[in-house]
Amino acid sequence: MGAQLPGSGGRSRPMSEINVTPFVDVMLVLLIIFMVTAPLLTVGVEVDLPETTANPITSDIEPLAVSIDGEGRIFLQDTEIEIANLVEQMAQISDRNFELRIFLRADRNVDYGTVMQVMGLLDAAGYTQIALVTEPITDQ
Numbered sequence: 280m281g282a283q284l285p286g287s288g289g290r291s292r293p294m295s296e297i298n299v300t301p302f303v304d305v306m307l308v309l310l311i312i313f314m315v316t317a318p319l320l321t322v323g324v325e326v327d328l329p330e331t332t333a334n335p336i337t338s339d340i341e342p343l344a345v346s347i348d349g350e351g352r353i354f355l356q357d358t359e360i361e362i363a364n365l366v367e368q369m370a371q372i373s374d375r376n377f378e379l380r381i382f383l384r385a386d387r388n389v390d391y392g393t394v395m396q397v398m399g400l401l402d403a404a405g406y407t408q409i410a411l412v413t414e415p416i417t418d419q
Contacts, residue, residue, distance in 0.1 A: 330416040342380035342410070343372060345401070349386040351393055365397065366404040377405040384412040 345365070346354040353360055355368050373379045381401060385394045394411075401409055 330414045332416055342382045343369065344382045344384060344412075345369075345397060347383075347385040347389050347393060347397065349388045351389060353397065362397065362400070366400055369401065369404065369406065373406075378408060379406070380408040380410060381406055382410050382412045 344354075344356055348354070353362055353365060355365065355372070360368055369381075383394070383398060383401075385397075398409060
């Protein structure tokens, strides 16, 4: 038998409260982790997007992203590809789903002809859901 404290009357009552401090600590750590990692989950190509007043597009399906950086290099998601291989790579990734939404992200310093060439290739291949990505105008 265990030792009893003096004045305890022989039986101790069970503790009825839940200690929530460890739970709160864990939740705060998870919140900080998600706040730090959420911005990193976007497509990893650094592009200086132009600004516009257009409304954002909302969709439940994750679109494919084609990016053109300031040097004119073309990326499919995070991978740099040659423009000649763009349609072939898109077909492999999308399983020839021509209704798949494609986000075209082009740096504001890229030649307009390059953007139109990429859009033309995608359109000629049958992809009709092409959206140009921009940044909202910020008040300065």
